[in-house]
Amino acid sequence: MKIRIILTALIASVISIAAYSQQVIKLGIIGLDTSHSPAFIKLLNDENAPDQYKGFKIVAAYPYGSKTIESSYKRIPGYIEEAKKHGVKITASIAEMLKQVDCVFLETNDGNLHLEQAIEVFKAGKPVFIDKPVAANLAEAIAIFKLAKKYNVPIFSSSVLRYSPINQEIRNGAHGKVLGADCYSPDAYEPSHADFTWYGIHGVETLYTVMGRGCTQVSRSSTKDYTVTTGVWADGRIGTFRGIRTGHNYFGGSVFCSSKVVQAGGYDGYKVLLDQILKFFKTKEVPIDPEETIEIFTFMEASNESKRQNGAPVLMEAILEKGRLDAELILRNLKD
Numbered sequence: 001m002k003i004r005i006i007l008t009a010l011i012a013s014v015i016s017i018a019a020y021s022q023q024v025i026k027l028g029i030i031g032l033d034t035s036h037s038p039a040f041i042k043l044l045n046d047e048n049a050p051d052q053y054k055g056f057k058i059v060a061a062y063p064y065g066s067k068t069i070e071s072s073y074k075r076i077p078g079y080i081e082e083a084k085k086h087g088v089k090i091t092a093s094i095a096e097m098l099k100q101v102d103c104v105f106l107e108t109n110d111g112n113l114h115l116e117q118a119i120e121v122f123k124a125g126k127p128v129f130i131d132k133p134v135a136a137n138l139a140e141a142i143a144i145f146k147l148a149k150k151y152n153v154p155i156f157s158s159s160v161l162r163y164s165p166i167n168q169e170i171r172n173g174a175h176g177k178v179l180g181a182d183c184y185s186p187d188a189y190e191p192s193h194a195d196f197t198w199y200g201i202h203g204v205e206t207l208y209t210v211m212g213r214g215c216t217q218v219s220r221s222s223t224k225d226y227t228v229t230t231g232v233w234a235d236g237r238i239g240t241f242r243g244i245r246t247g248h249n250y251f252g253g254s255v256f257c258s259s260k261v262v263q264a265g266g267y268d269g270y271k272v273l274l275d276q277i278l279k280f281f282k283t284k285e286v287p288i289d290p291e292e293t294i295e296i297f298t299f300m301e302a303s304n305e306s307k308r309q310n311g312a313p314v315l316m317e318a319i320l321e322k323g324r325l326d327a328e329l330i331l332r333n334l335k336d
Contacts, residue, residue, distance in 0.1 A: 164265025
């Protein structure tokens with residue numbers, strides 16, 4: 001009788017463990033060279049994690065990662081040890097990591113590596129969040145979204161600034177129609193990336209979060225330490241982005257709404273973005289239209305072209321068309 005009771009208890013325990021493992025969505029990380037990775041690991045794998053995170057766990061990580069940007073690659077050894085402390089298995093390859101997970105955070109800080117890394121994820125059919133920047137330039141960003149569509153893999157990319165609560169309020173019309181906006185953010189320069197792509201993208205994404213799509217023309221005023229890009233939207237609205245490279249670094253902006261002037265939100269921690277990523281992993285519903293992310297990259301490239309032309313206005317349509325042609329060349333040259 002006692003043996004029967006013990007066996008029954010063991011079977012129940014095994015069934016319970018199996019049921020739990022099926023409920024937990026196993027997550028993997030590519031790139032332990034950014035502060036975002038340990039932040040996500042701590043939020044999800046901490047023993048005191050909120051109940052809303054209990055259905056997710058980061059189980060494996062491939063740590064590399066930029067090999068050329070010192071501020072990124074020097075972080076990797078420390079972040080590897082931190083990941084191990086939270087029960088994350090470090091793998092020798094992306095392929096090894098993909099076998100152990102359901103969904104992927106592509107966190108590699110160097111956008112130049114995102115295309116080749118994303119292809120592996122797409123081929124494995126795993127939903128993926130690609131942290132900013134989705135790529136180092138417009139053409140590669142377009143190529144990534146085309147490949148995701150080819151392999152029918154859900155994908156999205158976003159700055160954490162998009163999900164600042166006040167920015168979402170503004171986008172959803174809580175303060176009336178947005179008539180224009182002046183946004184700003186730090187704009188640390190990284191020569192391996194198109195200008196604004198490395199860090200200024202935070203402020204550009206804030207601008208697009210509140211203004212939405214529809215910019216048709218861009219011009220840029222630049223001096224040695226200062227730059228302001230002005231976009232004209234199809235309905236006549238005007239939005240600007242100021243990249244801060246000297247003085248106090250901060251995120252924000254003024255948004256001119258029909259009912260009042262509202263200050264755009266700044267950095268509110270990683271949780272606001274993580275909540276959206278987990279919802280995406282669970283539902284497979286893409287929260288941001290890829291065309292909006294592509295327009296953000298078009299805006300940044302148009303700004304660079306205006307700078308090359310000493311501030312002359314540049315049409316977004318022309319920049320996008322060139323980006324599409326360059327993306328087709330990239331895709332043709334891929335060994336895919």
